[in-house]
Amino acid sequence: MSEEKIIDGLRKAVVDYDEESAKRLANEVIEKGIDPLKAIQEGLVKGINEVGEKFGAKKIFLSELMIAAEACLVGMDLLKPQIPLAKNAKPVGKVVIGTVYGDIHFIGKRLVAMMLEANGFDVYDIGEDQPAEAFVDKAKEVGADIVGASALTTTTRLEQEKLVKAFRKSGFKAKIMIGGAVVDAAWAETVGADGYAKNLQDAVTLAKQLMERTREKVI
Ligand code: B12
Numbered sequence: 001m002s003e004e005k006i007i008d009g010l011r012k013a014v015v016d017y018d019e020e021s022a023k024r025l026a027n028e029v030i031e032k033g034i035d036p037l038k039a040i041q042e043g044l045v046k047g048i049n050e051v052g053e054k055f056g057a058k059k060i061f062l063s064e065l066m067i068a069a070e071a072c073l074v075g076m077d078l079l080k081p082q083i084p085l086a087k088n089a090k091p092v093g094k095v096v097i098g099t100v101y102g103d104i105h106f107i108g109k110r111l112v113a114m115m116l117e118a119n120g121f122d123v124y125d126i127g128e129d130q131p132a133e134a135f136v137d138k139a140k141e142v143g144a145d146i147v148g149a150s151a152l153t154t155t156t157r158l159e160q161e162k163l164v165k166a167f168r169k170s171g172f173k174a175k176i177m178i179g180g181a182v183v184d185a186a187w188a189e190t191v192g193a194d195g196y197a198k199n200l201q202d203a204v205t206l207a208k209q210l211m212e213r214t215r216e217k218v219i
Pocket residue numbers: 045048049051052053055056057062065066069097102103104105106107108109111112147148149150151152153154155177178179180181182196197198199200203
């Protein structure tokens with residue numbers, strides 16, 4: 001099977017709620033040496049976004065969305081370890097990342113964490129449904145340079161505002177970046193975050209820019 005067919009097969013596996021095919025095709029990606037990141041982004045993520053649109057348009061039920069997410073995760077868990085990590089002697093910076101309180105979505109957050117790791121950052125993923133205080137505590141514990149908060153619903157994105165306030169109150173100086181399907185640059189500005197990124201590439205660029213800004217302050 002060609003690379004295109006395999007990658008499109010991954011997209012289709014998610015759209016068809018077909019965990020078995022997701023597993024089989026992810027293994028084929030590995031065997032054939034296909035770029036795992038390309039397979040995740042152009043296959044699995046494309047698929048879950050298609051399913052999300054159908055769910056948003058009330059064409060499918062939550063139960064269906066859940067099995068599609070399972071198929072996506074099965075593939076992602078197989079492909080993630082195949083992404084080469086940057087071999088820097090010194091980490092580029094320390095990032096604490098999590099999904100905000102009340103929100104259980106983690107696919108995008110996990111991918112962002114993985115990409116940052118692949119680019120030499122030390123990443124501490126505190127998981128999902130995490131209150132602002134948990135981000136502050138972990139950031140203090142590890143001496144984080146950057147804190148990343150993911151929110152996928154219009155209700156839970158309000159937690160990103162609480163998070164910024166909690167950091168200001170704690171006095172701990174870390175740059176805060178936010179992301180998630182329902183937020184944008186304007187929201188980042190509204191809540192007083194230091195930046196927003198809409199996808200994996202932008203998240204890495206933003207994290208590097210925030211590190212520059214951290215260094216400028218020190219000098
Ligand atoms: C998969 C999914 C689920 C899965 C989650 C599985 C999991 N373990 O993560 C399940 C089925 C469990 C689920 C549940 C729910 N979901 Co849901 N879900 C989705 C779906 C289809 C895809 C999300 C996803 O993983 N996308 C793929 C990843 C790669 O994209 P991403 O998360 O956006 O991340 C990218 C960027 O946003 C960015 N990014 C993300 N995080 C961060 C963080 C930082 C720091 C940075 C810099 C960047 C960044 O980079 C990522 C890579 O490009 C979306 C639709 C959509 N298109 O977003 C709906 C969606 C988010 N869900 C929605 C809803 C309503 C729910 C439920 C409330 C449904 C319900 N009635 O119970 C529950 C939530 C319960 C809760 N308390 O959280 C709505 C939200 C609507 C809204 N405006 O509020 C959406 C938009 C669907 C819709 N169209 O209606 N969901």
